[in-house]
Amino acid sequence: MSLLNDLINLKLSDTTEKIIAEYIWIGGSGMDMRSKARTLMGPVSDPTKLPKWNYDGSSTDQAPGNDSEVILYPQAIFRDPFRGGNNILVMCDAYTPGGDPIPTNKRYNAAKIFSHPEVAGEEPWYGIEQEYTLLQKHANWPLGWPLGGFPGPQGPYYCSVGADKSFGRDIVDAHYKACLYAGIDISGINAEVMPGQWEFQVGPTLGISSGDQVWVARYLLERIAEIAGVVVSFDPKPVKGDWNGAGAHTNYSTKSMRQEGGIQVINKAIDKLAKRHKEHIAAYGQGNERRLTGRHETADINTFSWGVANRGASVRVGRDTEKEGKGYFEDRRPASNMDPYLVTSMIADTTILWKP
CATH class of the missing domain: 3.10.20.70 (Glutamine synthetase, N-terminal domain)
Incomplete structure (x- = not known):
C-alpha cells in the first residue's frame, strides 16, 4: 500500500x-x-x-x-x-x-437566462445551503445509527461535537478543504438536525457559476465518501418519521435588492414567487412532497408563505435585511436533490424577467 x-x-x-x-x-x-x-x-x-x-x-x-x-x-x-x-x-x-x-442538460437554458441583459445587469448572487445524509455502505442506513434501530430523538445533533452525536466529521472536513483547494466559493459547513446529516454552503456566487460550483462540490463529496467507504444521499427525506428532511435552501439577491430601498424590490420579488409557486415546486426536486409537510422547519408544499426569520415559511427574510432595508432572502423550498442550474435560473427568470 x-x-x-x-x-x-x-x-x-x-x-x-x-x-x-x-x-x-x-x-x-x-x-x-x-x-x-x-x-x-x-x-x-x-x-x-x-x-x-x-x-x-x-x-x-x-x-x-x-x-x-x-x-x-x-x-x-x-x-x-x-x-x-x-x-x-x-x-x-x-x-x-x-x-x-x-x-x-439544464445548464444550457440557465446560461441563456443569465446572459439576458436584464438579468446580467442585476448581477444575481446565490448562496446555496446543500444538505445531505451520509449512509452506511451496506446497510443504506444513516452513519452512526444502530443497524435496524434508531438513535435518540433530535436535539443534541445540530452543530454537535462528540462521538455519540457527530458522525462523519472526517469526511466533511476533507470535503471542506478539497472545495477550497478546487476554487469553489464554499463558505461553511455544519452538522444538521438529524444525526448523520450535514450541510455545506456555496456562495455568494454570481449567476451560472453557482450551478457549476454546487455540482463540482457534490462531485468532490461523492469522491471523498467513496474513499471512506460511505454513501452520500441527497434524498430529501431519507428516513421516514419524526426526522428532519434535507433541503438546498437558496439565498438570493440582485443588485437592486442590495442597494438602498432594496426591501421594496425584495417584496415585489416574493410576490412574484408566490404567483408561480406551483411551477417552482415542480422544478425544485424529486420527492420534495415527503419533506415539505409543514413540519420539521418546512412550509406545506401546497401553500406559499413568507416571513421575517421564519424557518417554517416558504421564503424567509432575515432580520438584518429587514433592519437595513436591503439585502437578500432565502427560498427554503428547494429539495437537497434539486438541480442548481434549474433552481437558480428559474428564480432569476421569475423575479427579473417575468411580467405577471
Whole structure:
C-alpha cells in the first residue's frame, strides 16, 4: 500500500508538462455524476481552450444504443485536489452530435437566462445551503445509527461535537478543504438536525457559476465518501418519521435588492414567487412532497408563505435585511436533490424577467 500511495502522489510536473483533466457531467437520472479522464499536453486555465469530448450515452440513459454518442462541452475549470499539481476538474454539459442540448442538460437554458441583459445587469448572487445524509455502505442506513434501530430523538445533533452525536466529521472536513483547494466559493459547513446529516454552503456566487460550483462540490463529496467507504444521499427525506428532511435552501439577491430601498424590490420579488409557486415546486426536486409537510422547519408544499426569520415559511427574510432595508432572502423550498442550474435560473427568470 505504501508503494501504491507513492504512485498516486507522484508529481507529474517533475517529469512532464502533461496534465490530467477529469471531465465531469450529469447522468441520465439528473442526479448521478459521471466522469472520465484524459491527458492534455500542458496546463489549461480557459475552458474554451479545452477540446470537446464524447461518451456513450446509452450507458447513462441519455441516448439510444444505435446512436449513442453524446458530446461534452467544457464549461468551467477547477483545480483537482485528488491529483494535485496542474491537474484539473472540468465541469461539462452535454449535447447531441448536431449541437442540440440533450434533455438532462439544464445548464444550457440557465446560461441563456443569465446572459439576458436584464438579468446580467442585476448581477444575481446565490448562496446555496446543500444538505445531505451520509449512509452506511451496506446497510443504506444513516452513519452512526444502530443497524435496524434508531438513535435518540433530535436535539443534541445540530452543530454537535462528540462521538455519540457527530458522525462523519472526517469526511466533511476533507470535503471542506478539497472545495477550497478546487476554487469553489464554499463558505461553511455544519452538522444538521438529524444525526448523520450535514450541510455545506456555496456562495455568494454570481449567476451560472453557482450551478457549476454546487455540482463540482457534490462531485468532490461523492469522491471523498467513496474513499471512506460511505454513501452520500441527497434524498430529501431519507428516513421516514419524526426526522428532519434535507433541503438546498437558496439565498438570493440582485443588485437592486442590495442597494438602498432594496426591501421594496425584495417584496415585489416574493410576490412574484408566490404567483408561480406551483411551477417552482415542480422544478425544485424529486420527492420534495415527503419533506415539505409543514413540519420539521418546512412550509406545506401546497401553500406559499413568507416571513421575517421564519424557518417554517416558504421564503424567509432575515432580520438584518429587514433592519437595513436591503439585502437578500432565502427560498427554503428547494429539495437537497434539486438541480442548481434549474433552481437558480428559474428564480432569476421569475423575479427579473417575468411580467405577471
